Amino acid sequence: MLQITDLVKQYPNGFRALHGVSVTVDEPQVVAVIGSSGAGKSTLIRCINRLVEPTTGAIVLEGTDITKLNRAQLRQARRRMGMIFQEYNLVERLTVMENVLSGRLGYVGFWRAFRRNYPADDVASAFELLERVGLGGRHDTRADALSGGQRQRVGIARALMQKPDLLLVDEPTASLDPKTSRQIMRLICALAHERGTPALVNIHDVALAQSTADRVIGLREGNLVFDGKPTDLTPAVLTDIYGEEDWSATIRKDDDDEDEEAVAARDNGHALDAEAYAG
Amino acid sequence: MSYPTTWRPPSLISTPMYRYGLWAAVIAYLFWSMGALEIDWHRISQGIPRAGNMIVRMFPPDFSRSELLWRGVIESIQMAFAASFVGMVLAIPLGLCGARNLAPAPVYYVARGIIVLSRTFHEVIIAIFFVKIVGFGPLAGLLTLIVASVSFIAKMIAEDIENMNMGQVEAVRATGASFPKLLIYAVQPQILPRYLGVCIYRLDANLRHSTVVGIVGAGGIGMTLSATFKRYDYDFSLAILITIIALVFIGEIFSNWVRGKLR
Amino acid sequence: MTLAEHAARYPEVWRKFSPRQTLIRYAWFVGVVFVAVWSIQNLDITWEYFLDAHIQAGDLIVRMVPPDWDHFSDILDPLLETIHIATLGTAVTFAIALPVAFLSARNTTPNTVLWAIGRFILVASRSINTVVWALIFVAIFGPGAIAGIWAIAARSIGFMGKLIAEAIEEIDHGTVEAIEATGASRLKVLLIGVLPQVLPVITGTTVYRWDINIRESTVLGFVGAGGIGIQLYSSINQFQWDEVAVMLLAVFGVVVISEFVSAAVRQRIT
Numbered sequence: 059m060l061q062i063t064d065l066v067k068q069y070p071n072g073f074r075a076l077h078g079v080s081v082t083v084d085e086p087q088v089v090a091v092i093g094s095s096g097a098g099k100s101t102l103i104r105c106i107n108r109l110v111e112p113t114t115g116a117i118v119l120e121g122t123d124i125t126k127l128n129r130a131q132l133r134q135a136r137r138r139m140g141m142i143f144q145e146y147n148l149v150e151r152l153t154v155m156e157n158v159l160s161g162r163l164g165y166v167g168f169w170r171a172f173r174r175n176y177p178a179d180d181v182a183s184a185f186e187l188l189e190r191v192g193l194g195g196r197h198d199t200r201a202d203a204l205s206g207g208q209r210q211r212v213g214i215a216r217a218l219m220q221k222p223d224l225l226l227v228d229e230p231t232a233s234l235d236p237k238t239s240r241q242i243m244r245l246i247c248a249l250a251h252e253r254g255t256p257a258l259v260n261i262h263d264v265a266l267a268q269s270t271a272d273r274v275i276g277l278r279e280g281n282l283v284f285d286g287k288p289t290d291l292t293p294a295v296l297t298d299i300y301g302e303e304d305w306s307a308t309i310r311k312d313d314d315d316e317d318e319e320a321v322a323a324r325d326n327g328h329a330l331d332a333e334a335y336a337g
Numbered sequence: 338m339s340y341p342t343t344w345r346p347p348s349l350i351s352t353p354m355y356r357y358g359l360w361a362a363v364i365a366y367l368f369w370s371m372g373a374l375e376i377d378w379h380r381i382s383q384g385i386p387r388a389g390n391m392i393v394r395m396f397p398p399d400f401s402r403s404e405l406l407w408r409g410v411i412e413s414i415q416m417a418f419a420a421s422f423v424g425m426v427l428a429i430p431l432g433l434c435g436a437r438n439l440a441p442a443p444v445y446y447v448a449r450g451i452i453v454l455s456r457t458f459h460e461v462i463i464a465i466f467f468v469k470i471v472g473f474g475p476l477a478g479l480l481t482l483i484v485a486s487v488s489f490i491a492k493m494i495a496e497d498i499e500n501m502n503m504g505q506v507e508a509v510r511a512t513g514a515s516f517p518k519l520l521i522y523a524v525q526p527q528i529l530p531r532y533l534g535v536c537i538y539r540l541d542a543n544l545r546h547s548t549v550v551g552i553v554g555a556g557g558i559g560m561t562l563s564a565t566f567k568r569y570d571y572d573f574s575l576a577i578l579i580t581i582i583a584l585v586f587i588g589e590i591f592s593n594w595v596r597g598k599l600r
Numbered sequence: 601m602t603l604a605e606h607a608a609r610y611p612e613v614w615r616k617f618s619p620r621q622t623l624i625r626y627a628w629f630v631g632v633v634f635v636a637v638w639s640i641q642n643l644d645i646t647w648e649y650f651l652d653a654h655i656q657a658g659d660l661i662v663r664m665v666p667p668d669w670d671h672f673s674d675i676l677d678p679l680l681e682t683i684h685i686a687t688l689g690t691a692v693t694f695a696i697a698l699p700v701a702f703l704s705a706r707n708t709t710p711n712t713v714l715w716a717i718g719r720f721i722l723v724a725s726r727s728i729n730t731v732v733w734a735l736i737f738v739a740i741f742g743p744g745a746i747a748g749i750w751a752i753a754a755r756s757i758g759f760m761g762k763l764i765a766e767a768i769e770e771i772d773h774g775t776v777e778a779i780e781a782t783g784a785s786r787l788k789v790l791l792i793g794v795l796p797q798v799l800p801v802i803t804g805t806t807v808y809r810w811d812i813n814i815r816e817s818t819v820l821g822f823v824g825a826g827g828i829g830i831q832l833y834s835s836i837n838q839f840q841w842d843e844v845a846v847m848l849l850a851v852f853g854v855v856v857i858s859e860f861v862s863a864a865v866r867q868r869i870t
Contacts, residue, residue, distance in 0.1 A: 137783035147778035164783030178342035185340035415639035422636030
């Protein structure tokens with residue numbers, strides 16, 4: 059599905075963010091990318107859809123090498139990659155629905171986009187997705203009237219509107235409170251599994267990565283230093299990724315508090331989050 | 338479960354009648370105003386070749402009468418400098434009087450009245466009056482620019498004072514300071530940086546306006562420019578226009594530089 | 601510690617600025633005053649005219665009162681024309697300033713050449729006063745409102761274009777990135793990612809400039825570009841000061857109302 063080979067990124071100021079990273083994702087799984095700030099997590103994700111231009115290396119998605127594409131071909135390729143951002147990056151002054159439908163911009167013509175006249179199938183699946191992410195009925199709300207967690211749900215719906223072959227998720231929870239973070243992270247994982255879409259998720263919260271992802275890769279100063287199952291994250295591995303620190307409190311031995319949280323979510327009427335958690 | 342297949346963004350005006358009514362009103366206005374203007378389309382159709390002819394006659398720009406050009410430019414610059422200086426001095430008392438939180442009500446209304454009155458009329462109208470009163474020449478232009486500068490700077494000062502932090506004023510007043518001391522200690526430090534910035538901006542604006550008061554005979558490069566148009570001396574006109582653009586551009590860079598330093 | 605010891609440790613006088621800072625401040629002050637005095641002295645001013653200025657001014661005022669309201673109906677049409685020139689001029693500006701602003705903003709310009717052209721248009725437009733633009737357009741289109749509309753537009757493009765371009769440069773880049781990541785073309789990124797973010801600035805500056813343009817269009821007639829200025833200028837030249845007074849009052853009314861409307865609209869949209 060996705061094959062990254064020897065990816066190098068050197069910024070114009072000479073800083074080398076990635077020193078030849080190779081990653082292969084060949085099944086629909088959620089891959090958490092961990093590492094300290096500046097380790098190259100964001101650069102890695104952004105190189106895949108070339109929001110950041112890679113210096114050398116190959117990125118092959120479903121048989122196409124993305125690094126070799128021209129602007130028009132890149133736009134075609136980007137339509138197949140949904141991206142979710144830390145700061146949600148919604149168009150604040152537009153409605154929720156317009157933001158979700160903007161996921162189809164790669165497919166509709168300029169004039170239809172101008173008239174907000176999207177195909178019937180797109181509109182129906184936008185409504186469906188909004189319901190799925192827990193925002194049913196909020197389609198006419200302006201994005202700047204939503205809370206952080208709700209905005210991120212819109213961001214998720216926008217990315218899934220593209221019916222992507224790959225989800226690129228850049229620090230989805232870094233701007234959210236701990237509880238919302240978990241709900242959002244579980245929602246992303248549930249949707250990725252439901253749709254059989256592989257997802258690359260940058261994440262700071264090691265415990266959350268461990269409890270939700272199918273696979274974890276660790277970056278340190280632009281090098282891949284870990285690639286394995288969440289259960290393989292030992293204090294030694296974390297020291298390798300982040301440097302010396304007492305890790306005993308960080309590593310989760312058991313998902314003991316989850317039942318309690320699921321109950322709380324149901325009590326609040328967030329049946330969907332419980333569902334997301336179940337899936 | 339099936340979902341709706343159509344969606345329209347909520348409109349700014351929810352009633353369709355009003356929405357279409359607004360469009361109809363806009364179109365009706367366009368027809369009405371165009372009709373009312375008695376536009377002579379024949380004359381306009383001649384405009385394009387005329388413009389071409391004018392451009393041909395503008396090139397190359399004629400810088401040969403440089404003495405005349407420089408005299409006008411320097412006069413404009415001097416008018417701008419002098420008017421900005423007098424303006425920044427006179428604006429202080431007027432601005433203080435125009436601040437609702439410092440001045441007593443009658444003083445406030447008189448000061449605001451003066452500011453509104455002199456800001457309503459275009460510089461050119463004011464210039465005409467000064468030409469009638471003190472005759473043709475730079476004095477009329479200077480007085481015009483002074484009036485414009487005073488009202489502009491005074492308005493800014495008054496608004497700044499109204500928006501300033503009253504807590505600081507109360508704190509100084511609580512020490513038993515008199516009104517002038519209050520101005521020096523609580524008001525001046527709060528508004529000085531923006532005041533200087535506004536003055537510099539006004540210098541820049543005066544430079545631009547000094548080129549236009551000449552058109553009604555109030556001195557500066559505008560007088561020369563207006564004469565070239567009357568004599569169809571378009572190559573000299575272009576030389577003057579280029580000089581004005583360059584002058585304003587330099588003035589803007591200078592003004593941005595100083596305001597950057599003040600920050 | 602004795603008083604003498606205190607005196608030894610602290611200076612007797614406290615100054616906010618060091619001597620060097622004080623010197624620089626005074627130097628600036630003296631410099632500004634010097635430039636101002638030099639400017640006034642070198643201007644070719646006949647100070648004698650000043651002596652009877654108050655008499656002249658008094659004479660003007662006496663001649664203006666009472667205003668000649670009989671001619672009020674004659675100035676209604678020119679007054680409306682003034683408003684039309686301002687409104688249509690602003691509409692033309694809107695259509696031209698918008699693309700120029702997108703060319704002149706660093707983050708939306710297609711290339712450096714077009715950026716430089718856009719910037720030049722903005723600077724040239726702003727440097728030349730509306731009345732000077734009117735001189736040019738009167739020479740092209742002949743006297744009349746069309747010249748006035750174009751003069752208004754020519755000056756306003758720089759004003760609106762600059763403010764909108766600055767707003768475009770300050771937009772949230774993340775949103776643009778997100779729309780780019782969906783595979784949208786450049787034009788669609790502008791439409792969905794950029795335009796909604798700057799829309800309030802666009803409408804705000806348009807209304808604000810319309811208000812300024814009302815004031816500007818009152819004097820276009822002085823150079824033959826239509827509006828109330830034509831009547832105003834001829835009445836002044838014929839020393840019909842009672843008519844002038846009526847026109848000035850009318851202009852005052854229109855300008856104050858337009859300022860009020862513009863402020864009210866801008867308050868609603870922000």
